[in-house]
Amino acid sequence: MDVRYDVIVVGGGHAGAEAAAASARAGVRTVLITPDLSRIGQMSCNPAIGGIAKGVVAREVDALGGVMGRATDASRIQFRMLNRSKGPAVWGPRAQCDRNLYPVAVRCVLDELESLDLFQEMVSDLVLEGTRVTGVRTRGGITFYGTAIVVTAGTFLRGRIHMGQEAGVGAGRAGEAPSIALAEGLESLGLEIARFKTGTPPRIDGRSVDFSRVERQDGDDRAIRFAAYTEEIIPAQRPCWVTWASDGLKKVVSDNLEKSALHGGEISGRGPRYCPSIEDKVIRFPNAPRHQVFLEPEGLHTT
Known part of the structure; x- marks a missing residue:
C-alpha cells in the first residue's frame, strides 16, 4: 500500500x-x-x-x-x-x-x-x-x-x-x-546517531507525605497565559510543596552515589543546567547547608 x-x-x-x-x-x-x-x-x-x-x-x-x-x-x-x-x-x-x-x-x-x-x-x-x-x-x-x-x-x-x-x-x-x-x-546514510542524557525525578505517593512539615507553594495570578491569541479554559489549580534536604538525606545520597547509573559509571553525560538532580546538587554544592526539594502534583486527581 x-x-x-x-x-x-x-x-x-x-x-x-x-x-x-x-x-x-x-x-x-x-x-x-x-x-x-x-x-x-x-x-x-x-x-x-x-x-x-x-x-x-x-x-x-x-x-x-x-x-x-x-x-x-x-x-x-x-x-x-x-x-x-x-x-x-x-x-x-x-x-x-x-x-x-x-x-x-x-x-x-x-x-x-x-x-x-x-x-x-x-x-x-x-x-x-x-x-x-x-x-x-x-x-x-x-x-x-x-x-x-x-x-x-x-x-x-x-x-x-x-x-x-x-x-x-x-x-x-x-x-x-x-x-x-x-x-x-x-x-x-552516514549520519551520526547519538543520545542526549536526561533524567526523571522519582514519583512518590502523596499519602506518604506529612504535609504539615512542608511549605505550601501556591501559584500566581491565573490570568497570565502562555497562549497570546486564544483563551483556553484553565483547570482548577493545585499547590506545590517545598521542603529541604537534611544532613541525613545528603549523607544517604553521598553514600549511595555508585547506585546511580550516571555517577556509578554505567553512563556518562551532562544534564540540563537549570534542572539538577538531588545527587548533582549534593556533588556540586557539598558545603551548602541545605538543598531545596520540590514536591509537585502530576495531575488534578493524583495523590
Whole structure:
C-alpha cells in the first residue's frame, strides 16, 4: 500500500506536533506518523512547561502559531512567574500541567487542522531516490511518499533507559519500544546517531507525605497565559510543596552515589543546567547547608 502526502512528520512528541501543525496551517497535505496516537505530546519527565529561559521560548513558539501555549493553558494546574525579583527581561513563566490533560489538549488542537492526518505506526526505514529521501516505510509495510520528510524521533532512536544499577534496556520512553530500524537506516546514510542524557525525578505517593512539615507553594495570578491569541479554559489549580534536604538525606545520597547509573559509571553525560538532580546538587554544592526539594502534583486527581 502506497500513500502520498506533501509533508511527512515522523514522531508525535512536542517537536512533531509543532512541525505537523505548522505544515498543515500552511495548507499542504501533511501526515503525522507515530507509534501511539494516545501519546501525542506526551510529557515524559516532570509535567511542566517553561521556567527560566525555557518559558520565553514556549511563548515564542505560541507567537509563531504553535500548539504548546494552547495545550499548556488547557492543562495547567499551577502557574508561577519565576525571577520576579529581577527585571522583566529575565522573568520565566512556568506552568505545572496535568500529565494526562496535556496530550489530550495537543490532540484537540491537531484535530482542528483539516490538512493534517494522523497515522499510528512505527516508521522503520526511509525511501530513497538516489541521495534524496522521498518517503518512509512503516513496520507494517506501508510506504508513505512525500516532498518533505521531517524526522522528530526524539529519544526513540536507539534509546535506552537506565534505572539505578540495573542494566540499561532499550526504550523510547518508559513502556515504549525504541526505534532501532530507523536509527540504523539513518546511520547507513552516514549520519551520526547519538543520545542526549536526561533524567526523571522519582514519583512518590502523596499519602506518604506529612504535609504539615512542608511549605505550601501556591501559584500566581491565573490570568497570565502562555497562549497570546486564544483563551483556553484553565483547570482548577493545585499547590506545590517545598521542603529541604537534611544532613541525613545528603549523607544517604553521598553514600549511595555508585547506585546511580550516571555517577556509578554505567553512563556518562551532562544534564540540563537549570534542572539538577538531588545527587548533582549534593556533588556540586557539598558545603551548602541545605538543598531545596520540590514536591509537585502530576495531575488534578493524583495523590
